[in-house]
Amino acid sequence: MYRLSVDCLPHVLSFLHYVNISFNYSRFRSEISSKERRIKMKALILVGGFGTRLRPLTLSFPKPLVDFANKPMILHQIEALKAVGVDEVVLAINYQPEVMLNFLKDFEAKLEIKITCSQETEPMGTAGPLALARDKLVDGSGEPFFVLNSDVISEYPLKEMIEFHKAHGGEASIMVTKVDEPSKYGVVVMDETTGKVEKFVEKPKLFVGNKINAGIYLLNPSVLDKIELRPTSIEKETFPKIAAAQGLYAMVLPGFWMDIGQPRDYITGLRLYLDSLRKKSPAKLTTGAHIVGNVLVDETAKIGEGCLIGPDVAIGPGCVVESGVRLSRCTVMRGARIKKHACISSSIIGWHSTVGQWARIENMTILGEDVHVCDEIYTNGGVVLPHKEIKSNILKPEIVM
Amino acid sequence: MESSTEEKVVAVILVGGPTKGTRFRPLSLNIPKPLFPIAGQPMVHHPISACKRIPNLAQVYLVGFYEEREFALYVSAISNELKVPVRYLREDKPHGSAGGLYHFRNLIMEDNPSHIFLLNCDVCCSFPLPEMLEAHRKYGGIGTLLVIKVSPESASQFGELVADPVTNELLHYTEKPETFVSDRINCGVYVFTPEIFTAIRDVSSQRNDTATLRRVSSYEALQPATRIPADFVRLDQDILSPLAGKKQLYTYETMDFWEQIKSPGMSLRCSELYLSQFRLTSPHILASGDGTKSAIVIGDVYIHPSAKVHPTAKIGPNVSISANARVGPGVRLISCIILDDVEIMENAVVTNAIVGWKSSIGRWSRVQAEGVYNSKLGVTILGDSVAVEDEVVVTSSIVLPNKTLNVSVQDEIIL
Numbered sequence: 068m069y070r071l072s073v074d075c076l077p078h079v080l081s082f083l084h085y086v087n088i089s090f091n092y093s094r095f096r097s098e099i100s101s102k103e104r105r106i107k108m109k110a111l112i113l114v115g116g117f118g119t120r121l122r123p124l125t126l127s128f129p130k131p132l133v134d135f136a137n138k139p140m141i142l143h144q145i146e147a148l149k150a151v152g153v154d155e156v157v158l159a160i161n162y163q164p165e166v167m168l169n170f171l172k173d174f175e176a177k178l179e180i181k182i183t184c185s186q187e188t189e190p191m192g193t194a195g196p197l198a199l200a201r202d203k204l205v206d207g208s209g210e211p212f213f214v215l216n217s218d219v220i221s222e223y224p225l226k227e228m229i230e231f232h233k234a235h236g237g238e239a240s241i242m243v244t245k246v247d248e249p250s251k252y253g254v255v256v257m258d259e260t261t262g263k264v265e266k267f268v269e270k271p272k273l274f275v276g277n278k279i280n281a282g283i284y285l286l287n288p289s290v291l292d293k294i295e296l297r298p299t300s301i302e303k304e305t306f307p308k309i310a311a312a313q314g315l316y317a318m319v320l321p322g323f324w325m326d327i328g329q330p331r332d333y334i335t336g337l338r339l340y341l342d343s344l345r346k347k348s349p350a351k352l353t354t355g356a357h358i359v360g361n362v363l364v365d366e367t368a369k370i371g372e373g374c375l376i377g378p379d380v381a382i383g384p385g386c387v388v389e390s391g392v393r394l395s396r397c398t399v400m401r402g403a404r405i406k407k408h409a410c411i412s413s414s415i416i417g418w419h420s421t422v423g424q425w426a427r428i429e430n431m432t433i434l435g436e437d438v439h440v441c442d443e444i445y446t447n448g449g450v451v452l453p454h455k456e457i458k459s460n461i462l463k464p465e466i467v468m
Numbered sequence: 469m470e471s472s473t474e475e476k477v478v479a480v481i482l483v484g485g486p487t488k489g490t491r492f493r494p495l496s497l498n499i500p501k502p503l504f505p506i507a508g509q510p511m512v513h514h515p516i517s518a519c520k521r522i523p524n525l526a527q528v529y530l531v532g533f534y535e536e537r538e539f540a541l542y543v544s545a546i547s548n549e550l551k552v553p554v555r556y557l558r559e560d561k562p563h564g565s566a567g568g569l570y571h572f573r574n575l576i577m578e579d580n581p582s583h584i585f586l587l588n589c590d591v592c593c594s595f596p597l598p599e600m601l602e603a604h605r606k607y608g609g610i611g612t613l614l615v616i617k618v619s620p621e622s623a624s625q626f627g628e629l630v631a632d633p634v635t636n637e638l639l640h641y642t643e644k645p646e647t648f649v650s651d652r653i654n655c656g657v658y659v660f661t662p663e664i665f666t667a668i669r670d671v672s673s674q675r676n677d678t679a680t681l682r683r684v685s686s687y688e689a690l691q692p693a694t695r696i697p698a699d700f701v702r703l704d705q706d707i708l709s710p711l712a713g714k715k716q717l718y719t720y721e722t723m724d725f726w727e728q729i730k731s732p733g734m735s736l737r738c739s740e741l742y743l744s745q746f747r748l749t750s751p752h753i754l755a756s757g758d759g760t761k762s763a764i765v766i767g768d769v770y771i772h773p774s775a776k777v778h779p780t781a782k783i784g785p786n787v788s789i790s791a792n793a794r795v796g797p798g799v800r801l802i803s804c805i806i807l808d809d810v811e812i813m814e815n816a817v818v819t820n821a822i823v824g825w826k827s828s829i830g831r832w833s834r835v836q837a838e839g840v841y842n843s844k845l846g847v848t849i850l851g852d853s854v855a856v857e858d859e860v861v862v863t864s865s866i867v868l869p870n871k872t873l874n875v876s877v878q879d880e881i882i883l
Contacts, residue, residue: 117870122883126497437487450883454487466881468493468866 107154109204110213111185112144113196113282114160114167120329123435123452124417129163131217132170134400134418135327136340137365137383142174144215147223149180153213156180157203159196161187194301197286198294205288211240216282220336222322222343223283231318232285235262238314239306240285243278244324252279253302257317264315267302281320330433334396334413338379359395368399371407383418397428406442417453431464475582476526477601479519480569483512483589485533485559494851494868495732495822500534502589503542505807506735507742508753508770508788510542514742515587518595520550526579528554530589531568567701570668577662584664586703588656592738594724594745595657603636604659607718611664613638613708614657615719616726620648627654627704629712631719638717641708652719654704655726664707667716671706672698732822733840733847739805740786743768755783763795775806796831803839807852821848821862824869830858837864845879 118130125133131141145156160167164184171182185200197204197214204212211232213225221244232240241264243255254276256265268275280302294305309315323343325336341361344351353364353376360378364370368382371390376382380394383401388394393410402419405411409422414432422428423442432446435453440446444457448464451457455467483502492501502512509517512530519528530539539556547554563571569586576584583601596614604612615629628649630640642649675698701707711717725741727734746753747768755771757763763777767785771777775789781799789795790808799812802819812818812829820839829835833856840846848862851869856862863878871882 119868119870119883122868452490452493455490466883468490468881 107208108148108152108210108212109155109157109206110148110153110215111157111159111197111200111204112141112215112217113193114141114158114217115162116190117162118328121333123433123450124415127418127436127453129160129166130328131158131167134383134398135220135333136337136344136363136381139170140220140327141217143220144217144223145174145178145180145182147225148213148215149178151225151229154180155203156182157200158182158184158217159187159191159200160184161190190298192298192300194294194299194305195297197291197301198296198299201291205291209288211285211287214284214286216326218326218328219282219324220327220340221281221283221320221324222347224321225283225285227321228283228285228318231262231316235316237263237309237316238287238312239290239309239316241306241315241317242281242283242320243317244281244320245277246279247277249274249277249279254278255280255317262316262318263313264306264310264317266310267306269302278317278319281324282326283320330415330431333415334379334398334431337381337398338396341379341381432461474524476524476579477522477583477585478526478576478579478581479516479522479528479585479587479597480572480576481512481515481519481528481530481587481589482565482568483530483532483534483539483556487533491730492732492735494849494866495735495824498825498852498869500532500538501729502530502532503538504735505788505790505805506592506729507739507746508772508790511729511735512542512589513546515589515591515595516546516552516554517550518597519585519587520552521595522585522597522601525552526581528552529572529576530554530556531559531572532556532589533559533562562700564700564706565703566664566668566671566707567699569703570665570672570701571699573665577665582661584660584662586658586660590729591656591726592729592734592741593655593657593722593726596720596722596724597657597659600657600659600720603720604718607636609637609716609718610667610711611658611660611716612718612720614655615652615721616655616723617651617721618653618726620651623648623651623653627708628652629654629708629719631721636718636720637715638708638712638719641704641712643704643709652721654708655722656728658703667707667711668701671701671710731842731844732849733842736786736803736805736820736822736839736847737841739788740768740803743770743786743788746770757783804835813858820846821850823850824852824854826852827854827856829856830860832859833857834861834863836862845881 114131118125121130132139148156164186168184175182183203187196191199250270253267253269254271255267255278256276293308306315323339325332325339327333327336345361353362357374358377362377362380364382365384367384368386370388373390374388374392376394379396382399385402386399387404389407391408392405395412397411397414399416400418403416404421406424408424409426411428413430414428417434417438418436420434420438422440425443426440427445430448432448433450435451437454438451440457444460446461449461449467451467495504503510516528519525536558543554543556557572559568600612600614624645627643628645629638629652630650632639727738729735729738755765755769757765763779763781763783765784769784769787771789772791774791775793777795778797780797781795783801786803787801789806792808793806793810795812796814798815800817804818805822807825809826810823813831815831816829816833818835820837821835827850835848837848838846845864848864849866851867853870854867855872857874860873861876865877865880867882
């Protein structure tokens with residue numbers, strides 16, 4: 068970590084003047100005088116497109132605003148970035164910027180972090196958005212900036228990543244994660260001791276390694292000089308260039324990693340997330356006679372008598388779970404009501420939906436926003452679009468429009 | 469200038485709202501159902517232009533639950549185009565099909581109309597409104613319903629009614645009966661005199677009175693609160709049924725076509741009906757061509773002036789092509805609706821399908837279905853911005869917006 072001394076104050080002031088940001092001098096003085104001096108960093112979150120795989124949830128909200136473990140997916144990333152000193156987050160989006168911006172205004176205020184959008188007018192691939200947001204990412208300070216993928220959930224060891232990056236002195240650092248079946252993905256071939264990346268191999272037929280790109284990068288501003296403003300792939304074009312110049316290093320991601328862009332992975336991801344929460348901040352999990360395993364319940368939610376909740380359940384703000392309800396491996400989103408004696412497993416209950424008395428919901432049932440399942444109904448893998456009423460059983464997986 | 473003896477007429481078209489009519493998905497995910505194009509014009513355009521034929525039409529009101537801004541552009545464009553004032557009124561909460569009419573009675577009565585037409589936006593028919601008005605005047609009741617004869621098997625989906633064969637009086641009315649009552653059904657097009665408002669008000673106040681008088685049985689008491697609020701008045705159950713047989717309501721029978729546009733597949737059927745009607749009323753709207761300077765056209769086809777169709781394509785019957793669509797060489801289109809900005813590449817075939825805005829259909833690909841209008845996958849529906857890659861076959865499927873199909877699919881819904 069760099070430390071600012073009072074001596075370099077005039078330089079810092081002129082630098083700040085140069086980049087033309089508005090600046091509260093007295094607050095700056097108190098920050099300088101506090102023990103923890105933090106460098107302000109920037110980050111880009113690749114939000115991308117329509118989130119069609121997470122429909123019907125994404126029919127109501129853009130994907131980054133879909134709740135995961137009781138808060139919008141993107142908030143997990145923004146909070147992790149704020150914790151390591153990022154003061155500005157740029158969202159690279161190409162869909163519904165107005166909805167995102169409106170929503171994010173609240174977070175900007177609460178988190179005291181600046182959030183802006185960089186809108187793609189045509190799909191720019193995985194590297195193009197960085198070039199598009201160049202002006203927002205480069206502030207002349209020379210600090211590296213983070214790039215995150217909005218679909219990814221992990222423990223975000225960003226502090227360790229900063230240290231790793233400074234230690235190797237290369238131009239770019241990426242997080243990689245170990246998987247069982249590497250040939251489904253793009254494999255990162257690297258030196259196991261130094262972490263230096265040799266090359267990327269897409270879906271290799273023979274075993275070349277078991278680490279894949281986890282979608283978390285820390286890049287020096289000079290990387291932006293290597294990206295043209297056109298649809299570009301960071302894995303196919305940008306990173307190979309940097310690797311060839313011996314400037315790309317990979318760090319193995321400690322802890323869990325999951326791409327929660329589709330319902331099955333969302334449910335698995337919740338289990339991994341809650342497991343990790345049990346290790347890091349077990350106080351956040353709910354305990355009680357009616358709780359089994361890892362369960363996260365928002366403080367404004369109400370749970371009735373005689374329920375059995377868990378394992379791997381998240382119950383969101385304002386939810387009402389009436390008495391005698393069994394919930395396992397499921398997410399109940401904000402405002403939903405689960406009526407008496409219902410039983411839900413391995414499913415997602417969307418915002419403001421209701422599940423009727425004695426209903427049984429299982430096997431990857433996804434209820435969109437404002438869906439009402441009548442009393443005594445059984446659904447096996449039903450995927451229900453918003454604003455529907457389910458009055459008859461769904462015996463095998465089917466989409467209800 | 470109207471003399472004081474001229475009687476003005478106001479038309480009210482019920483357009484519904486976004487959370488109702490989920491049956492029209494996925495087409496209604498991106499556009500309000502009343503604005504979905506049928507035979508080249510938004511669905512609601514057809515009843516509105518039918519209203520224009522009513523003598524002394526003073527005003528058209530569209531009543532629904534959509535946000536005002538969803539209709540703002542359309543309403544000003546159509547007012548200009550048809551030179552008749554059209555206004556959208558938003559219901560803040562459900563009042564029922566008659567309650568909605570009553571809710572806006574002050575606005576409706578502003579022009580002091582002698583007669584008020586009430587139409588449902590998703591009805592597809594020839595709208596013989598001037599003839600209905602004339603008949604209504606002769607009958608002298610407070611309302612006249614448009615009715616049609618249907619097959620006995622299908623009748624139970626609708627409101628069945630019995631009319632006096634001589635006086636045409638409405639004798640009996642029942643909504644979606646379980647047993648057969650009659651093969652004459654209610655088309656959802658009505659003309660009323662302003663006394664209808666009194667009738668609706670009477671229902672409301674009666675309900676208020678009985679609510680306090682009625683003793684609730686123990687079974688009813690156990691039901692969740694389904695008491696209907698006093699101002700929720702349904703036209704069928706609360707007005708038509710009770711007033712039948714009291715020499716107040718009459719019927720006018722149409723011998724032309726009639727359909728309801730409830731599902732996406734039906735919009736293709738109704739497009740066909742309206743296109744064939746254009747053949748009789750305004751044939752200049754329809755396209756023609758023999759393959760020399762422009763594409764071969766078979767049957768009733770509508771092509772928007774800005775659409776580009778290659779001369780080697782063969783189009784029809786029953787095809788509607790919207791603005792800025794591009795149809796490439798050697799393409800065959802049969803029984804389909806092609807929406808704005810769609811690109812169809814060489815030698816592709818589209819039959820029994822609806823292709824959404826900005827979609828692209830690859831070379832030699834085939835988008836098809838059986839053409840059973842009422843069944844869930846009877847017509848293939850591609851939402852907006854769907855890309856079907858070269859040589860892919862899409863059969864009897866529904867594809868939601870922004871998807872790319874690079875393998876063939878059959879009998880599937882793709883979210």
